Amino acid sequence: MNQQTVFLIIVCTWCQLQGGCAQSSRPHIIVIVADDLGWNDVSFHGSNQIPTPALDTLAYTGVMLSNYYVSPICTPSRSALLTGRHPIHTGLQHDVLVGAAPYGLGLNETIMPQYLKQLGYETHIVGKWHLGFFKKEYTPTFRGFDSHFGYWLGEEGYS
Numbered sequence: 001m002n003q004q005t006v007f008l009i010i011v012c013t014w015c016q017l018q019g020g021c022a023q024s025s026r027p028h029i030i031v032i033v034a035d036d037l038g039w040n041d042v043s044f045h046g047s048n049q050i051p052t053p054a055l056d057t058l059a060y061t062g063v064m065l066s067n068y069y070v071s072p073i074c075t076p077s078r079s080a081l082l083t084g085r086h087p088i089h090t091g092l093q094h095d096v097l098v099g100a101a102p103y104g105l106g107l108n109e110t111i112m113p114q115y116l117k118q119l120g121y122e123t124h125i126v127g128k129w130h131l132g133f134f135k136k137e138y139t140p141t142f143r144g145f146d147s148h149f150g151y152w153l154g155e156e157g158y159s
């Protein structure tokens, strides 16, 4: 089972998300979720082993959320990130989804891209989903994302 650290850079402020800004001045929002990334694996946290100048620039010009904690596995963390609810309230607190598990993040949950769509944003996801795909309604493009380039399960080979 993968250990996971969620690493977030949100390039906006919450008041902007709430519609406080005119449409044309709304910032782009980039959320990066990195598996198996240790706290000190980015140079803006002090690593001198792994230089991360692009991430450092995003961090220094964005908002660093440094006091948030995640489950040590993917599915619970992703469900919490996208819903804003603790995994025990999404029913996905126990484990990662495996294979074609006949469940996923409940369709009764409104998730981040759906809120962003209401504010006029285009929403795209790149990489893994890992929140269920046993019915098409559970997949990213039925959950508020305009597009998804990636895979529905937890891992994929690159060769």
Ligand SMILES: *[C@@H]1O[C@H](CO)[C@@H](O)[C@H](O)[C@H]1NC(C)=O
Pocket: 089, 090, 091, 106, 108, 109, 110
């Ligand atoms: C969605 O349904 C599940 C299962 O009944 C429940 O645990 C969860 O709290 C519900 N979510 C919302 C947002 O009502």
